[in-house]
Every structure is written in structure tokens, then in C-alpha cells.
Amino acid sequence: MATGPKLKFCPESNDLLYPKEDRERKVLIFHCRNCGYQEDADPSNYCVYRNEITHTSKEKTVILQDVRADPTLPRTRDVTCEACQHNEAVFFSASTEEGMTLFFNCTKCGNRWQDRI
Template structure:
């Protein structure tokens, strides 16, 4: 799909021809098969089916893992709003926390649905990703 082909259509807001309120895009279930998209007026119940020739909804899929970029932030360990863990051990063998220095690991939940955390050691700046353990 050429992104420039529909750019003027995507940016246009549509209004209800009956009451002049904004039309909202929603997906409706069809009892005869596939769901379809409509633009709906919330005031007067006017509905207009969205044409495939002029779509107003599109999907943008990112294929790059941005979680590593999040943790590579050098100031992450100084953020007081992030949870800190003293019971999690840094995996780096040369980390000072393995030789007596108090362990201090900062955690960021990068995927809430699958419970995936990214950690950064505040002592040596080592970063790693850990999945939730299932019992």
C-alpha cells in the first residue's frame, strides 16, 4: 500500500450529515461473516460503512526490538520512579555486587502481557532481559 495514496483522506475528519457531530471509526460484527468497519455518530446513531477504497484505519507494525534501546539509556539507573531490586543478582562475573558491594538492580517491565522485564545493574551498567517464570 502506498502511504501517500491515502494521506489526504486519512487526515480528513468526517462529520455526520444529520447532526454535524464527529464520526468515530469502530468495528462491527457481521452476523453473516467477517467483521466490517463503520464510522458512527455517537449522538444520532448515523452509520456509514468505511470503503476499502478510502480507508481511515490502518495498522503500523514495528519489527525492531526497541526494548534494548530503552535500557541503554545511561540515566536509567538514576530514575527514582523505577523499581529497584536488591535480591536479584547481576549476571556479570566482574560486577562489584558479587564481591561484597550491595546489589542494586533497576527493573523496567517492557511487555505487560507476557510479563517480560529488562534489568540494569546500577553498579556495573550490565543489562539483561528476563521472562516470567511459569510454575
């Protein structure tokens, strides 16, 4: 048996399935970024995921959220996303253990990164 976290693959396209939260039903699901296939996570994975969220710092919980759709947050075109080279990102600041940090969320691919202020 393999050890460590189990990777799940899409039965339709064989791509890696990514965990995300179904906000309406408040459950964890796995989804395929390629074809859109999704399935509910099994309860044991679900528990691990919830624990992770509970035990991480408040700031990390903030980073986990996809803030691209939040109209109250400012946008900047002075950045370049490392993942897709897009030049627009939503950004917000939060205080972390290292001090004030700017968080960026690429508006195209959702990639997140951070900068110390």
C-alpha cells in the first residue's frame, strides 16, 4: 500500500483531481480542472481537510479562499502571475506572523502569492 496522501484521478480524463469546498452544501469535493468532473470526497478525507483548516492560522484560512469574485477588493495590473503570465490580480493585505503581507490572487487562473509590505 502507498503511504502519504492519496491522489485521486479523474475517471473521465485521468487528470489529477483537486479538492475544493462546495460552498452551497458545505462539503469537500474533488474536481477535475480539465473536464469539470467532480465527486464528493469520502468522509475520512473530509475530516483531514477540516482539521487542516481549523489548525492553520487565520491568515492561512484567508489565503485558502478564492477572492477573485469579491467586488470589494482592489485589483492591480502591476503584477505578473508566475503561473499564467496574466497581469491582473486581486489583492488584499493581512497581518501574519512576519508582519503585514500583501496577498495576490490572479484573476485568470486563481494562482495565489504573497509579498511582504
